[in-house]
Amino acid sequence: MVVPFVNLALQYSQYKTEIDEALFKVLSSGSYLGGSHVNEFENSFAEKCHAAFCVSLGNATSGLFLALKALGIGPGDEVITPAWSWISTSEVISLCGAKPVFADVDSDHYTITESEIRNKTTDKTKAVIAVHLYGQSAEVSPIKNLCGQHNLHLIEDCSQAHLSKETDSVLGTIGDVGVFSFYPTKNLGAYGDGGCAITNNKVIADKIRRFANHGGLIKDEHQIEGFNSRLGTLQAAVLNVKLKYLEGWNQRRIEIAAMYTHRLKNLDQIKLPLIRQNTTHTFHQYVIRTERRDELKNFLAHTEIQTMIHYPKALPFEPAYEYLNHSEKDFPVSAELQKTVLSLPIYPELTNEQVEYVCSMIKSFYDTRD
Ligand SMILES: *Cc1c(COP(=O)(O)O)cnc(C)c1O
16 A cells, blocks of 8 residues: 655645636636735635734745744844754744744654743843644743743744644734745645735734835835735635635544554554643644654655655754754754654545554564564
8 A cells, every 4th residue: 555645636636626716717817916815815814813914925934034024033133943843943033134042842742842942041032933843832821921021022833733722722823923834735735835924913914014015015115125925826716725624634634643643552662742731733744753763764665655754853953053063962852853753644635544554564563573
């Protein structure tokens, strides 16, 4: 049985009629940026998240960058960001002229912690980027309290956590700004790049929109110097179709995660994902940990099961951050994660039979070789 890591073409084939219709409508309209599809998407996404404002953008990386700009982050400032994340969450800090300060993550949920942020806070700290990694909420309420005490801005990176929740709050609405990616493989993915920022603060929303549109809210207005980061109308049309199915797809991911956990829980050679209490984890990734990660990955590849490593190297150990002179002892959890994490296939179209097959192959790996 072949188990690809993702299968976006299969999802397209299931919704082809609806998506083709939406795309052709845009194609024949002759209008490919802005317009009613983009407005509709912003309104519906804001509503789904219970946020007052949604600003659609070209991608999440520019969303994080523009969020920092809108919050006034610049040279001389420090921004605390997780050592264990995708590089967007640190590169945008440097791009603003500020200094990225890495904080380690916790060994059960792999997200940035309030105590690590506290340890790294100095009088130059101006903001924190909390990443809700793999679909799991970071301990965002304690982090928000800490930010309140020290007058720090809080940006939530929800690129892997569309409609994940902490109690009843949709992630992205707890901090000052929440940023989302619609990169094709994300829980809500466009057919190319896409992203957005949500916020309850009108001033921040307007600033981000200005920055994303050459400094103006209307054409040919340039209140400030800006940038160009827009969601294409074709992408908005795709997202409008897909947004209707997002909750169902998340539910299916949660179901698959529960199947994996149920089938694999007796294997003490692997550590399974834990779900933080009072949160909804939407399982962008199902990440296990094992000492024999590379061996297991190869074994599964031979049985036609594709897996991935998110991520092969923690950010402070990337060549891009050599100048910070960090060593593994500075980030012991991240240093361990890069050697042990393995992401199993998880997406709504995955069948129960495929999940069973993955579990039985993992079990056979440990039975035959231990
Ligand atoms: C995907 C991702 C991003 C970047 O999103 P783009 O839309 O590709 O720029 C940022 N942060 C995290 C945590 C991501 O997973």
